[in-house]
Amino acid sequence: MKLYTVSQINRYIKNFLENDSFLGNVAVEAEISNFKLHSSGHIYFTLKDERSAINCVMFASYASSLKFMPESGMKVTAKGYISLYEKTGQYQLYVASMEPAGIGALYMAYEKLKARLEKAGLFDAEYKRPIPDMPKTVAVITSPTGAAVRDIINVSGRRNPNVELVIVPVLVQGENAAADIAGAIERVNRWGGADTIIVGRGGGSIEDLWAFNEEIVAKAIFFSEIPIISAVGHETDFTIADFVADMRAPTPSAAAELAIPEGSELGNRMTTLLRRISDRLTAKMRESKMRLDKVLSSYMLKNMPDMLMDNDAYVGELYTRLTRHITTRIESLRLSYKNCLDNIENRSPLNILRKGYSLTTDKNGKVIKSVKDINVNEEIDIRLDDGIINAVVTGEEDIIDKEEKL
């Protein structure tokens, strides 16, 4: 019998699976479990029913076009093909597209309306109005009870309490929500007291967010004279309102950040302006003085104390000198510290022993520096790097030529 490698078997099964016309294009309705989003953008999960499970992978190129964020526990319809992952010999569903199960009809309506409005030009960049950078009043069209309104009030108050918020309470879900929202947008426009409008709500299911996918809301946003920031649901939710709005914010808090300039930003702007006019005045005065000097080069003028000296240049110079001084000081401290360390290291007798030299002492521990310090038969200790040799002197010789020592 012919023997095959595992790779050959797996390759064979893979080809077998991929050539099957049924497995090449299947749609499965099931619940997601073990959902994992890899940093590469690929997503891995298991689809399961009461009795069985199948591993699934959706590559980043497909996953990027998902219109919702899948998660464990969610019921979905996944389309793709079955093949084998050769490395582990496991077959899996390679998902090419996926949508939440049961709301396929809503999705179709969404896609149809989106395509129609896009074609009609409602999403075109040329109709987008800039969001005012210094609004006095911001109208907030949302539910008066949700987390959205609270977040917007909090963020706005923190960023710039000087901006007034006018809440326009509306229903944000249910049958009448779309008409209510559209009506509120028209109302704020008729009133005319707001510089910017935020319209939105907090997160929810696609059904909860549905009002923001209706044509009546899309049109009201489009025809608003006042620039509108949409803030519907979470970062991953894209509603039709988001496409029509002049700006889309990922969340209600983010909408407040986009709509309301930070007080400190305004403060900085003010300071910059003040500096600009001060510089300008100084320059103007200097120019004038120079012109005066030219015309009347009088003794008085020449010797007038130079009140108009450029203080900034002087302070700048001082600062540079100070930093230079500190840097030099630190550098010299660092150097002397290093030298100190080097010296300690080099001078240690142990360091010399490490090179192969040894230290000889008599039995009292006195270092023997000359043959005259020791007699035959006397006990000595020879200290090496890693230990001590106990020895007895068997003889001694003088070195005649001192140079030979080396």
Add this chain to the structure above:
Amino acid sequence: MTKKKSFEEALKRLEEIAEQMENEETGLESSVKLYKEGVELSVYCADILGKAQQQVSELRESADGVFTKRSFSMGEE
């Protein structure tokens, strides 16, 4: 400043002043005047920034189309 300006108006005026002062045509005397006004505006702006209190109201429209603002309080969820 003759009449009370809003913060935004004050900042806008300050921007105008900066532009006017950067214009070569503007003479020293007007520059000094403009500068004085600019400094006053800055003080005024800084003052507003320092003590602003957030205002949150609710927009109401009566049956005959008259708009009013009344104070807004968060409802219960």
